[in-house]
Amino acid sequence: MANTQENATFEQALKELETIVRKLESGSGDLEASINDYVRGTELKAFCEEKLKSARLKVETILKSPDGSLSLKPFDAE
Secondary structure: OOOOOOOOOHHHHHHHHHHHHHHHHHOOOOHHHHHHHHHHHHHHHHHHHHHHHHHHHHHHHHHOOOOOOOOOOOOOOO
């Protein structure tokens, strides 16, 4: 994602997204700024969704250990 830092955390991205949503809902800002905020918000939404998907798959890997244990197996998204 071009504008989302590679090392950004889910929490940082979510906080920024929440700020953007509040700003857009309030109607403050001009049209161009609102469009830019909307674009940034969609990037952050996609970033957060990918982080959540990765976390969900990791949890599924834990729950689906062959021997029934809850040990963490390396996660491979491919």
